[in-house]
Amino acid sequence: MEKIYYDVVIIGGGIAGLRAALEIAANCKSKVSIAVMSKYHPLRSHSVVAGGGISGALWVGDSPELHAWDTIKGGDFLCDQDAVEMFTQLAPKEIIKLEHWGVPWERNKDGTLQNAQRMGGHSFPRAVFVGDRTGHFIVQSLYERCLMYDNIEFLNDHFAMSIVVSGDKVNGLTALDIKRGIIVGIKVRAIVIATGGLGRIYRTTTNEDQNTGDGMVLAYKIGVPLKDMEFVQFHPTGLVPHGYLITEAARGEGGYLINAKGERFMKRYAPERQELAPRDIVSRSIMFEIMEGRGFETQDKLGYVLLDLRHLGEDVINERLSNVKETTMTLLDLDPAKDPIPVRPSEHYMMGGIHVDNHGRTCVKGLWAAGEVACVSIHGANRLGTNALTECVVYGMLVGRDVADYLEKDGQTSTSASTPASDTLKEDMDNNEDKILELLSRKDGESIYKIRRSLWAIMDEYVSVIRSREGLETALSKIKQLQERFTKAYLGDGNRYYNTSLINALELENMLILAELITISAINRNESRGAHYRADFPKRDDVNWLKHTLIFYSKEGPKLSYIPVRITRWHPTERKY
Numbered sequence: 001m002e003k004i005y006y007d008v009v010i011i012g013g014g015i016a017g018l019r020a021a022l023e024i025a026a027n028c029k030s031k032v033s034i035a036v037m038s039k040y041h042p043l044r045s046h047s048v049v050a051g052g053g054i055s056g057a058l059w060v061g062d063s064p065e066l067h068a069w070d071t072i073k074g075g076d077f078l079c080d081q082d083a084v085e086m087f088t089q090l091a092p093k094e095i096i097k098l099e100h101w102g103v104p105w106e107r108n109k110d111g112t113l114q115n116a117q118r119m120g121g122h123s124f125p126r127a128v129f130v131g132d133r134t135g136h137f138i139v140q141s142l143y144e145r146c147l148m149y150d151n152i153e154f155l156n157d158h159f160a161m162s163i164v165v166s167g168d169k170v171n172g173l174t175a176l177d178i179k180r181g182i183i184v185g186i187k188v189r190a191i192v193i194a195t196g197g198l199g200r201i202y203r204t205t206t207n208e209d210q211n212t213g214d215g216m217v218l219a220y221k222i223g224v225p226l227k228d229m230e231f232v233q234f235h236p237t238g239l240v241p242h243g244y245l246i247t248e249a250a251r252g253e254g255g256y257l258i259n260a261k262g263e264r265f266m267k268r269y270a271p272e273r274q275e276l277a278p279r280d281i282v283s284r285s286i287m288f289e290i291m292e293g294r295g296f297e298t299q300d301k302l303g304y305v306l307l308d309l310r311h312l313g314e315d316v317i318n319e320r321l322s323n324v325k326e327t328t329m330t331l332l333d334l335d336p337a338k339d340p341i342p343v344r345p346s347e348h349y350m351m352g353g354i355h356v357d358n359h360g361r362t363c364v365k366g367l368w369a370a371g372e373v374a375c376v377s378i379h380g381a382n383r384l385g386t387n388a389l390t391e392c393v394v395y396g397m398l399v400g401r402d403v404a405d406y407l408e409k410d411g412q413t414s415t416s417a418s419t420p421a422s423d424t425l426k427e428d429m430d431n432n433e434d435k436i437l438e439l440l441s442r443k444d445g446e447s448i449y450k451i452r453r454s455l456w457a458i459m460d461e462y463v464s465v466i467r468s469r470e471g472l473e474t475a476l477s478k479i480k481q482l483q484e485r486f487t488k489a490y491l492g493d494g495n496r497y498y499n500t501s502l503i504n505a506l507e508l509e510n511m512l513i514l515a516e517l518i519t520i521s522a523i524n525r526n527e528s529r530g531a532h533y534r535a536d537f538p539k540r541d542d543v544n545w546l547k548h549t550l551i552f553y554s555k556e557g558p559k560l561s562y563i564p565v566r567i568t569r570w571h572p573t574e575r576k577y
């Protein structure tokens, strides 16, 4: 076991975490020590795969107000409107800053910035992008800029296991150094959680393996509530059967969705915007087509529809959708210029997450959250495409600035690496060491991978695009059985060094907690709003449900409460596209 000290640790090396690190380094007058901890190398963080673009009102004819309205309507009026207004005001500056830091945005022949109508629910073409590899370029630029600061260190291949609170403040955190297999305790003055989403709870997901929601559990276990956990976004066009993302930019460039009768069926559900309606509407529409017998079926009876790009022509596909082509060629040996692509909804994004205020602060002093792991709430019940990357940079910046301010003002001076860890941190390290030893010492039992497959099947079947109380209650009782089975499960590998089964086990434990919280939150919301569609309550109910769900940890089990949505200028209306 090892103890070290940093003024601030950022858990997560994706776009939100890197952006926060830069802002702290740039805003602290004293040279504070900053660590970016991540279980994968930052250049392999999930953010790298973001394809479609980032949004901001940068052009004549657009405005932050219009961007805010699109976001609020897209979010089915569950967004906190003051947060959205601040977010859309700050977005353009952040996008320009990214360019100054090296992101090569696509440009027109005359050198002006290129924009596109790539994502559903936006009423102005405000996506800025680099081909369909936007996230890759943003991560590269932020990472390189972090390397310019000698007080930003990277703790790669570290798995954060718990956060320690002393009195009313964070005091430290405990992590597993994956390479060496040892427990590390870090004394801190501040922590930012930026660990991204939880898509891997589902079998059919667009998310990377690392997206197991660990950061939400870190916060939940120390008493920070999670907010709006029932709102899980499904992307309409997951490649069949894998669920791999076919970017929305494919529809943004003019792709059609076709059912087994050859119809462009979206005209039935969103007559004006059709394929460019928001994701919740398009995902539901695809599921209705499949359920009503107008879909195709794989040999395994998996329903799907077709995404047709053939009319766009080979040049557009090669230039603007090269990643789509690479994906379909690699996984299905299918050329989208010649054949339509089989698609169905795939889990994509978590609108809910750690309950934070407009500065990304949690209710624990010294603890912030930013990016997909947090719920401000900007996206409400349904996020618009390209708004996630904007949130990562805007909130990375805001949180970084607030942390810097806190570090400057909290009166403590930096303590050296030799500072003794508090008793609570030592105790926490011992507990985590015992936990690792116990997991590694198991000699037999059910495979953790079998339990993970069972979790995937439950979530895909009952906690997906179309939900009902009966299905959700079935899911809840099955998830509780899996939690019980997990306590006796077998890793299959007792080694301490770079033990991926051990990491998979720790992740599974977190995923089982989050699956329960999503399901409980979904059972209790008796209405349909955004991505939460209840077949038994198919209408939105503003009288009873225009409110956020909070879910708290308690020894007796999760406890729910509700807080109002903050409405400023835009009153909820019927959502038509």
Ligand SMILES: Cc1cc2nc3c(=O)[nH]c(=O)nc-3n(C[C@H](O)[C@H](O)[C@H](O)COP(=O)(O)OP(=O)(O)OC[C@H]3O[C@@H](n4cnc5c(N)ncnc54)[C@H](O)[C@@H]3O)c2cc1C
Pocket: 011, 012, 013, 014, 015, 016, 017, 037, 038, 039, 040, 041, 042, 045, 046, 047, 048, 049, 050, 051, 052, 053, 054, 134, 135, 158, 159, 160, 161, 194, 195, 196, 197, 206, 207, 208, 210, 211, 214, 215, 245, 348, 349, 370, 371, 372, 373, 385, 386, 387, 388, 389, 390, 392
């Ligand atoms: C395929 C795909 C395409 C997308 N395209 C777009 C797009 O075009 N535009 C858009 O706006 N949004 C897009 N999104 C959404 C967007 O990419 C994400 O919301 C965003 O990148 C999340 O960034 P983040 O910084 O919050 O987290 P991430 O990039 O997920 O980073 C999380 C970090 O936390 C680390 N971590 C996790 N758990 C632990 C732990 N226990 N200990 C230590 N480290 C940990 C990870 O290793 C990683 O470094 C897309 C999503 C997907 C799945």
